[in-house]
Amino acid sequence: MAKPVKLTAAGSLPLMKACLSSGGRHLGSLPCGMATMMLTQRGIASRPWVNRDRQQHPSISSSSVYYSPPATALGSSSSSSLAPALLLAVAVRRRRAPSSLLSGRQPKFPRLMANTNAAANKLCGGRSMPPAACCRHSGGQRFLSSLPCWMMPSTQLAGDLRRRPAKVTRVAQVHKTLEVEEPANSSAKNFSGGIISTQHNKGTSSESTIRKQLQQVDVLQNMGISRHxxxxxxxxxxxxYSCWLQRDEEITLDVETCAMxxxxxxxxxxxxxxxxxxDVAQASWFHPSLEGYLSDTRSLLELHKASKVSISEDESILDTIGSWSGWxxxxxxxxxxxxxxxxxxEVEHALECPFYTTLDRLDHRRNIENFDATGHQMLKTSYLSCYNNNDILALGVRDFSASQFTYQEELRHIDSWVKESRLDQxxxxxxxxxxxYLSAAGTIFTPELSDARILWAxxxxxxxxxxxxxxxxxxxxxxxxxxTLVEMWDEHHKIEFYSEHVEIVFSAIYTSVNELxxxxxxxxxxxxxxxxxxxxxxxxxSMMTEVEWRTSSYVPTAEEYITNAALTFALGPIVLPALYFVGPKIPEPVVEDPEYNELFRLMSTCGRLLNDAQTYEREYKEGKVNIVSILVHQSGGSMSIADARREIQKPIDTCxxxxxxxxxxxxxxxxRPCxxxxxxxxxxxxxxxxQGDAFSSPEAKAREVDAVVNLPLQLKGSNANKLPVLWE
Structure with a gap:
C-alpha cells in the first residue's frame, strides 16, 4: 500500500479549511479524487484506504487531508508512483516548490504521463487506447478518478462551496437604475455552476451518447442560456471533435448524429x-415512399439544418443535401x-426561416415557449443527473423575462435621447x-452588453x-x-449652420460621437x-457621391455602384464603433488590418444587395440608382427585372x-466576439x-419588437401553469 502523503496549504491552515475558506478556488489544483473527497463532511471516512491509514497512524487529525490512490483502481505497481507525480503537477501549476507539498520520495514530472498511461492500459485490459476511448471502455469512473482535474474532460462538483450573491442586473446609461434580484430559494441559483457531465456512466449504452450530449448543447444554445x-x-x-477526427462510428454511422x-x-x-x-447523406438512404421516410424526419431535419451552414460555394454537397432534404x-x-x-x-420553421434569416432572441423565445413540444425529452438523461426539463425551462424563462426589463429601460432611454436631440422634429x-433597437436586442442580447446595444440603436x-x-x-x-462641419469637427464653430435642419443633424452626430x-x-x-x-x-x-450621380443623371457601372453603395448602406457607424464595447481590446493596427476591411465589405455588400433586390421599384421612382436597374440598363434591354434579381442572388450567397x-x-x-x-x-x-422590404413598413415587424421587448412568455401545453417565480 502506498504511503499516505499529508498536504497542507500555505502556512499552518489545513488544506481542507484553506479550500473551504477560499471558496473552493484551490480545488482546481487537486486530483479529482481528493477534490470530491473534500466536498462532504464524511469525505475522508468514505475512502476505505484513508480509513486504514488513519487507523495505522493515530496522529492523523480529522482536519488534515490525505490522498493515496486505491490499489483497486490503479494496481499496486503504479499507485505508489502516480500519487506523488500528480502532487508534483499540483505544485507546478501553483508555482510552489514541490517540497512544500510533498513528504517522502520526490518524483519526476516526466513520469506523470507514463504512469497515467500505464494505469489507463491496465483499466483497458492491456489494450492501447486513447484516453477518451479508455474512459468509455471502463465506464469512465475508475480511470477519471485517478486523473488530476486539469486532465479530465469535465469536473462535476457536488455543489457550490461558497455562497453566491444574488444576481443584480443593472441597466447602464439610463437615468433610472433597475435592479432585479433573485430570491435565495430560486431555482436559478442551481445553474451557477456546471451541471453537464461528459462522463459515461456505467451500465449506460454509448450508442447515442454523442447525440444526446449534442442535443443538450443545442437546447441550451437555442434557449439563449448556453453562456451559463x-x-x-x-x-x-x-x-x-476528437471523435469526429477519429471517424468514430457513433458519428459516421448515424445520419442524425453526423449532421448535428x-x-x-x-x-x-x-x-x-x-x-x-x-457517405451518410445519400438520398438513397431514405425510402422513396412516404411510409419509408416518415421515421427519418429527425434525420432529414438535421441534414437540412446542416446544409445551411455552408462557408464556400465549393461545398456543393451541402447544396445537394439542402435541395433534396428540403423537398x-x-x-x-x-x-x-x-x-x-x-x-x-420545428420542420415548418426550419423550411421558412433558415438560421441566418432570423434574430437570436426571437428563436430563444420560440424555443422556450415550445420547449415541451420538441418530440424527445433530450434533457432527461444521465448527463444532467441533478436537473430535469423543468429546471432548464425555469432558467430559460428567468433569463428571458429579466432581460425584457433591461430592454424596456434601454428603449425608454434612447427614446428620451431622440427627443432631447430634436430628431423627432x-x-x-x-x-x-x-x-x-430590435436589431440590437435581438442579436446582442446578454445583459453586460448594454452599452453596445444602446450605441447600435x-x-x-x-x-x-x-x-x-x-x-x-x-x-x-x-x-x-x-x-464640411464634420470635416472640421472641433473647429466647426468657425462656420455657420446653413439651416436649422443642418444644426439638428450635426449636433446629434457631434454629441453622440464624442460621448461614445x-x-x-x-x-x-x-x-x-x-x-x-x-x-x-x-x-x-459616399452619400455625397450618390447625390452627384443623381443630379448629373450619371449611371455608374455595376462595379462603381457596389463599391460606393456598400458604404452608403450606412452600416459603418452602427457596427464598427460597437466593436469597442464587446470586451476585447482592439489595437490601432487591427482596424487597419485587411481582415477588418474584408469583414466590413462582405457584410455591407450582402446587406446592400438584399436591400436593392426588394426596393428597386421605389428607388427607381425616386430617381435613385439601384443594382437591379443598373444591370437591366447595362444589358441593353435583354435582361428583365426578374432576371436581374436572380442574377444578384449568387453574389448575395457568396458574400x-x-x-x-x-x-x-x-x-x-x-x-471572435468582434x-x-x-x-x-x-x-x-x-x-x-x-422576404420583402419589411424595414420600410411600420407594421411589418412590430409584433417581433413586442415579442423581444414587451410581451411576457406564453408557455405551451403542460408548461403553461409552470411559470417560475422570477423575483419577490
Whole structure:
C-alpha cells in the first residue's frame, strides 16, 4: 500500500479549511479524487484506504487531508508512483516548490504521463487506447478518478462551496437604475455552476451518447442560456471533435448524429469538412415512399439544418443535401403526416426561416415557449443527473423575462435621447428607433452588453436620419454644409449652420460621437474618437457621391455602384464603433488590418444587395440608382427585372458564405466576439429584406419588437401553469 502523503496549504491552515475558506478556488489544483473527497463532511471516512491509514497512524487529525490512490483502481505497481507525480503537477501549476507539498520520495514530472498511461492500459485490459476511448471502455469512473482535474474532460462538483450573491442586473446609461434580484430559494441559483457531465456512466449504452450530449448543447444554445454552461459545453464539443477526427462510428454511422455534429461543431469554430457528410447523406438512404421516410424526419431535419451552414460555394454537397432534404420535408408537410406531431412546427420553421434569416432572441423565445413540444425529452438523461426539463425551462424563462426589463429601460432611454436631440422634429426623417433597437436586442442580447446595444440603436437612428436628409430632406447646399462641419469637427464653430435642419443633424452626430468616443477610449486605453469621426466622414462623402450621380443623371457601372453603395448602406457607424464595447481590446493596427476591411465589405455588400433586390421599384421612382436597374440598363434591354434579381442572388450567397467563413475562423487579427458583430448585422439584413422590404413598413415587424421587448412568455401545453417565480 502506498504511503499516505499529508498536504497542507500555505502556512499552518489545513488544506481542507484553506479550500473551504477560499471558496473552493484551490480545488482546481487537486486530483479529482481528493477534490470530491473534500466536498462532504464524511469525505475522508468514505475512502476505505484513508480509513486504514488513519487507523495505522493515530496522529492523523480529522482536519488534515490525505490522498493515496486505491490499489483497486490503479494496481499496486503504479499507485505508489502516480500519487506523488500528480502532487508534483499540483505544485507546478501553483508555482510552489514541490517540497512544500510533498513528504517522502520526490518524483519526476516526466513520469506523470507514463504512469497515467500505464494505469489507463491496465483499466483497458492491456489494450492501447486513447484516453477518451479508455474512459468509455471502463465506464469512465475508475480511470477519471485517478486523473488530476486539469486532465479530465469535465469536473462535476457536488455543489457550490461558497455562497453566491444574488444576481443584480443593472441597466447602464439610463437615468433610472433597475435592479432585479433573485430570491435565495430560486431555482436559478442551481445553474451557477456546471451541471453537464461528459462522463459515461456505467451500465449506460454509448450508442447515442454523442447525440444526446449534442442535443443538450443545442437546447441550451437555442434557449439563449448556453453562456451559463460555457465550460461544460466546450468539454462536450472538444470530445465530439476528437471523435469526429477519429471517424468514430457513433458519428459516421448515424445520419442524425453526423449532421448535428457537423452543424454544431462548425458554428462553434471547429474545422470540419462537409465531405464527411457525403457517405451518410445519400438520398438513397431514405425510402422513396412516404411510409419509408416518415421515421427519418429527425434525420432529414438535421441534414437540412446542416446544409445551411455552408462557408464556400465549393461545398456543393451541402447544396445537394439542402435541395433534396428540403423537398422531402415539404412533402411530409403537404401530406399532413406531421400535422399532429411535435415536429410539425420545428420542420415548418426550419423550411421558412433558415438560421441566418432570423434574430437570436426571437428563436430563444420560440424555443422556450415550445420547449415541451420538441418530440424527445433530450434533457432527461444521465448527463444532467441533478436537473430535469423543468429546471432548464425555469432558467430559460428567468433569463428571458429579466432581460425584457433591461430592454424596456434601454428603449425608454434612447427614446428620451431622440427627443432631447430634436430628431423627432425633422419632417423628412423616418422614425425607426423600434426596429433598430430590435436589431440590437435581438442579436446582442446578454445583459453586460448594454452599452453596445444602446450605441447600435442610437447610431441606427442617426444613419436613417442622415440617409433621409441626403435622399429627400436636404438641398445640395445643406448637404455640403453638413459634410464640411464634420470635416472640421472641433473647429466647426468657425462656420455657420446653413439651416436649422443642418444644426439638428450635426449636433446629434457631434454629441453622440464624442460621448461614445469618451467611453470607448476608457475601455480601450487609447483615444478612438478620431476613428469614430472618420467612420462618419466615409459615410457622408459616399452619400455625397450618390447625390452627384443623381443630379448629373450619371449611371455608374455595376462595379462603381457596389463599391460606393456598400458604404452608403450606412452600416459603418452602427457596427464598427460597437466593436469597442464587446470586451476585447482592439489595437490601432487591427482596424487597419485587411481582415477588418474584408469583414466590413462582405457584410455591407450582402446587406446592400438584399436591400436593392426588394426596393428597386421605389428607388427607381425616386430617381435613385439601384443594382437591379443598373444591370437591366447595362444589358441593353435583354435582361428583365426578374432576371436581374436572380442574377444578384449568387453574389448575395457568396458574400454570406465568405463572411461566415471569416467569422468562424480561429485565425486572423480580429477577436471572435468582434467578428460576430458583422455576422449579427448580416442576419439583421436578411431578417428585414429576405422576404420583402419589411424595414420600410411600420407594421411589418412590430409584433417581433413586442415579442423581444414587451410581451411576457406564453408557455405551451403542460408548461403553461409552470411559470417560475422570477423575483419577490
Amino acid at each position: 454552461f460555457a465550460a461544460e459545453i466546450k468539454c462536450i464539443l472538444d470530445m465530439t 455534429a457537423f452543424r454544431i461543431l462548425r458554428m462553434n469554430g471547429y474545422n470540419v469538412s462537409a465531405d464527411e457528410l457525403y 422531402l420535408l415539404k412533402e411530409q408537410l403537404r401530406s399532413g403526416a406531421l400535422q399532429s406531431t411535435p415536429l410539425f412546427r 425633422l419632417p423628412f426623417a423616418r422614425q425607426k428607433l423600434a426596429y433598430f 442610437k447610431n441606427g437612428v442617426l444613419t436613417t436620419v442622415v440617409d433621409d436628409f441626403f435622399d429627400v430632406g436636404g438641398s445640395t447646399e445643406e448637404l455640403e454644409n453638413l459634410v 468616443g469618451e467611453k470607448a477610449s476608457l475601455l480601450q486605453d487609447r483615444d478612438v474618437t478620431k476613428h469614430l469621426v472618420e467612420i462618419w466622414l466615409d459615410l457622408l462623402r 454570406r458564405r465568405d463572411l461566415l467563413r471569416l467569422v468562424l475562423s480561429k485565425e486572423g487579427a480580429i477577436p 467578428k460576430e458583430l458583422f455576422w449579427k448585422m448580416c442576419k439583421v439584413c436578411y431578417f428585414f429584406y429576405s
